[in-house]
Amino acid sequence: MSAARDRRLLPSLSWVAVCIAGSGVLVYAYLALAARALPSAEYAWFGAYWSLTLVVGFGAFFPVEVELARLVHLRGPGGGLPPGTGRAVAGVTALTLAAVLAGWPLLAPSLGHRPGLLAALLGICVVSAAQFVLRGLLLGRGRTGRHGGVLLLDAALRVLAAAGIAVVVTAPSAGHFAWALVVAVGLAHAPLLVREVRLLRARPAGGPDGVAGQVGVAGRVGVAGRGGGPALRVRAVGHLLVGALCAQALLNAAPVLVTSAAAPGEEARAAAFVASFLLVRLPLFVAVPLQSALLPALADVDRSPDRRLQRRFTVRLAGSAAGAAVVAAPVAAVAGPPLTGLLFGARYAVDGSAFAVLAAGAVLHLALLVASQALVASARHRASAVAWVAGLAAAGAVFAAVPDLVLRAALAFAAGSAVALAACCAALLRRPAPVHPTTGATAGQGGAR
Numbered sequence: 365m366s367a368a369r370d371r372r373l374l375p376s377l378s379w380v381a382v383c384i385a386g387s388g389v390l391v392y393a394y395l396a397l398a399a400r401a402l403p404s405a406e407y408a409w410f411g412a413y414w415s416l417t418l419v420v421g422f423g424a425f426f427p428v429e430v431e432l433a434r435l436v437h438l439r440g441p442g443g444g445l446p447p448g449t450g451r452a453v454a455g456v457t458a459l460t461l462a463a464v465l466a467g468w469p470l471l472a473p474s475l476g477h478r479p480g481l482l483a484a485l486l487g488i489c490v491v492s493a494a495q496f497v498l499r500g501l502l503l504g505r506g507r508t509g510r511h512g513g514v515l516l517l518d519a520a521l522r523v524l525a526a527a528g529i530a531v532v533v534t535a536p537s538a539g540h541f542a543w544a545l546v547v548a549v550g551l552a553h554a555p556l557l558v559r560e561v562r563l564l565r566a567r568p569a570g571g572p573d574g575v576a577g578q579v580g581v582a583g584r585v586g587v588a589g590r591g592g593g594p595a596l597r598v599r600a601v602g603h604l605l606v607g608a609l610c611a612q613a614l615l616n617a618a619p620v621l622v623t624s625a626a627a628p629g630e631e632a633r634a635a636a637f638v639a640s641f642l643l644v645r646l647p648l649f650v651a652v653p654l655q656s657a658l659l660p661a662l663a664d665v666d667r668s669p670d671r672r673l674q675r676r677f678t679v680r681l682a683g684s685a686a687g688a689a690v691v692a693a694p695v696a697a698v699a700g701p702p703l704t705g706l707l708f709g710a711r712y713a714v715d716g717s718a719f720a721v722l723a724a725g726a727v728l729h730l731a732l733l734v735a736s737q738a739l740v741a742s743a744r745h746r747a748s749a750v751a752w753v754a755g756l757a758a759a760g761a762v763f764a765a766v767p768d769l770v771l772r773a774a775l776a777f778a779a780g781s782a783v784a785l786a787a788c789c790a791a792l793l794r795r796p797a798p799v800h801p802t803t804g805a806t807a808g809q810g811g812a813r
Contacts, residue, residue, distance in 0.1 A: 379508060379509055379512050382512070383511075383512030383513065383515045383516050384512070384515060386515075386516055386519070387515040387516050387518065387519035388519075388646060390516070390519035390520055390522065390523050391519050391522060392642070392643075392646060392707070393523050393526075394519070394522040394523050394525075394526045394541075394544075394545075395414070395642055395708075396707050396708055397523070397526040397527060397529075397530050397541075398410055398526055398538075398541040399639055399707075399708040399709060399712065400530070400708070400709055401526075401529070401530045401536050401541075402536060402537070402538060402541070404631060404632050404635040404711060404712075405476070405631045405635065406476070406537060406538045407538070407635050407638065407639070408619075408623045408626070408631060408634045408635040408638055409474070409475050409476035409478065409481065409538045409623065410538035410541055410542065411619045411623065411635070411638030411639070411642065412474040412475055412619055412620045412623045412624075412638070413475055413481050413484065413485060413538065413542050414545075414619075414642075415616035415617065415618075415619040415620050416471065416474075416475075416485055416616070416620060417485065417488045417545065418612055418615070418616045419609070419612040419613060419616050419617070420460055420464070420485065420488055420489055420492060421488065421492045421495065421496070422608060422611070422612045423608050423609040423611070423612035423613065424456055424459070424460045424489075424492070424605070424608070424609065425456060425460075425492045425493060425495070425496035426496060426608050427604035427605045427607075427608050428452065428453060428456055428496050428497065428500060429496040429497070429499050429500035429503070430500070430604060430740070431500070431604065432446070432449065432496075432497060432500030432501060432504060433499075433500040433501075433503040433504040434504065435504065436500065436501060436503075436504025436505055437503075437504045437505075437506075439504075445501070445561065445564060449497070453493050453497055454493075456493070456605075457489060457490065457492075457493045460489045460492075461486060461489050461490075464482070464485055464486055464489060465486070468482055471485075471620075473623075473624045474620045474621075474623045474624040476538065478538065478539060480537075480539035480542070480543075481538060481539055481542055484539065484542035484543050484545070484546055485542075487543070487546040488545070488546055488549070491546055491549045491550040491553065491554070492549070494550070494553045494554045494557050495518075495549055495552075495553045497557060498514065498553045498556060498557040498560065499511060499514070501557070501560055502514070502560070510556075514552055514553065514556065517552045518548060518549060518552035518553065521547075521548035521551055521552055522544065522545060522548040524548075525544035525545075525547060525548055526541055526544055529541060529544060604740070604745055604748075604749075606749040606752070606753070607736065607740075607745070607748045607749040607751075607752045607753075610749070610752035610753050610755070610756045611733075611736070611752050613756055614729075614752065614755055614756050614759055614777070614780045614781065614784070615645070615648065615729065615777075617759075618637075618641060618773040618774075618776065618777050619637065619638045619641055619642075619773075621763060621773060622634045622637050622638070622769060622770070622773045623638065625769060626769060627769075630769055632711065633714075633769055633770055634769065635711075635712060636704075636711070636712045636713060636714045636770075637714055637718075637769075637770045637773060637774075638712075639704055639707075639708040639709075639712035640700065640701075640704050640712065640713070640714045640718070640719060640722065641722060641773075641777075642708075643700070643703065643704050643707065643708075644696070644700070644719070644722040644723055644725075644726045645726060647726060647730055648726060648729060648730060648733070674738075674792060675793060677738070677792075678735070678738075678789050678792040678793055681731055681734060681735060681789070682731070682785070682789045684731070685727060685728055685730070685731030685785065688727045689723075689724040689725075689727040689728055690724075692723040692724055692726070692727050693720040693721070693723055693724045694720065695723070696716075696719045696720050696722070696723030696724075697716035697717060697719055697720035697723075698716065700714075700716065700719030700720075700722075700723065701713040701714060701715070701716055701719060704719075714770055715770070717771075718770050718771055718774045719774075721771070721774040721775055721777075721778050722774045722777065722778070724778055725774065725777040725778030725779075725780075725781050725782075726781075728778065728781040728782050728785050729777075729781040729785075731785055732751075732755070732781050732784050732785040732788060735751075735785055735788035735789055735792060736748045736751060736752065736784075736788050738788075738792055739751070739788060739791055739792065744791060747788075747791040748788065748791075750787065750791075751784045751785075751787035751788045751791065752784055754783055754784060754787045755780040755781060755782075755783045755784025755785075755787070756780060756784075757783075758779050758780045758782075758783040758784075759776040759777060759779060759780025759783075760776070760780075762775050762776040762779045762780070763775075763776035
């Protein structure tokens with residue numbers, strides 16, 4: 365049975381990987397169209413907005429996708445949405461909207477003091493709820509083909525909207541491309557989510573696996589609601605939420621900070637860093653959405669009776685990351701600046717040394733994504749959150765200590781990724797306490813992790 369499932373899973377994951385790669389290319393086309401259509405200062409503001417949308421989406425709502433996918437899978441093919449899904453998603457959305465509004469005085473310099481960009485960011489908070497709920501629902505039901513198709517549709521709509529703006533609007537602004545993103549995400553996800561929810565409600569509740577109080581990888585999630593099966597609650601994704609927010613801040617805060625910290629006359633350097641950082645992060649744009657699909661394989665490694673398997677996995681991951689970073693740095697130093705100029709325009713190329721640091725940091729961050737998901741797969745959410753917090757703290761310290769505008773951001777990203785990766789690997793090398801098969805809690809620890 366397991367072998368048959370694996371044979372079905374591998375083609376599905378391959379299709380998802382292809383779709384994610386294709387959507388990543390299309391997203392870069394959308395960003396390149398914006399870069400060529402906007403003046404440097406406007407593009408710097410747009411780049412800061414883009415980074416903030418990633419913090420909002422993957423930081424606040426990605427944990428909902430992960431937990432929803434897990435719970436929907438546990439409820440079985442006949443089960444509907446977990447009880448409490450609406451309340452949990454509404455709670456996360458409300459908290460995100462409140463955080464953006466409260467943070468506007470700090471965010472305003474990075475967004476050019478444009479209220480339109482603030483409104484578009486609030487719009488992203490709303491459409492992200494539909495986006496990540498649909499993704500979690502499709503992954504939990506095993507509909508990876510449709511999941512990949514939605515990713516491609518979303519990215520294609522962004523490109524079409526950006527191309528239309530570049531052709532039709534005489535003097536486009538950052539706000540035009542910001543609202544194009546909101547509309548594309550909404551059109552790609554909201555109608556299909558409504559359809560999926562209607563189909564689920566038309567089916568009898570409670571599948572063969574919908575056992576009240578059943579708990580999986582993430583540990584105890586609370587009392588089951590009506591319809592059987594565990595409920596989706598905000599507190600169930602607490603450590604996931606902390607880790608995801610720190611992860612997205614580490615990955616996406618640099619363009620926001622550089623744009624905000626740029627002195628008069630440094631706007632062009634800030635815009636060049638934004639474009640170069642976007643290019644360096646291309647592998648990460650592909651890897652971040654794929655994290656949920658890695659959980660089953662990483663959980664199998666954790667459940668293996670051979671405890672040396674996880675040790676070998678961790679050592680190989682760390683060694684491969686270090687070796688790849690050493691190779692990527694000089695290659696990026698030579699190829700990065702001209703490639704950035706080719707895609708975004710010659711005015712956006714940065715110095716080769718900064719590009720080398722960014723590339724090394726991107727490689728380390730890619731390994732960090734895998735290591736942190738390995739901790740999540742083994743129900744060590746707290747350890748994953750601690751690692752991300754440590755990495756973000758290290759990045760903040762480096763950014764404050766280095767004076768150069770571009771180099772400080774590049775070094776902060778690389779150092780933060782290295783520290784977080786080291787913390788994750790150290791946690792993985794420590795053999796965890798056995799997990800109780802019913803509650804999901806470790807021995808001597810009552811309650812959620």
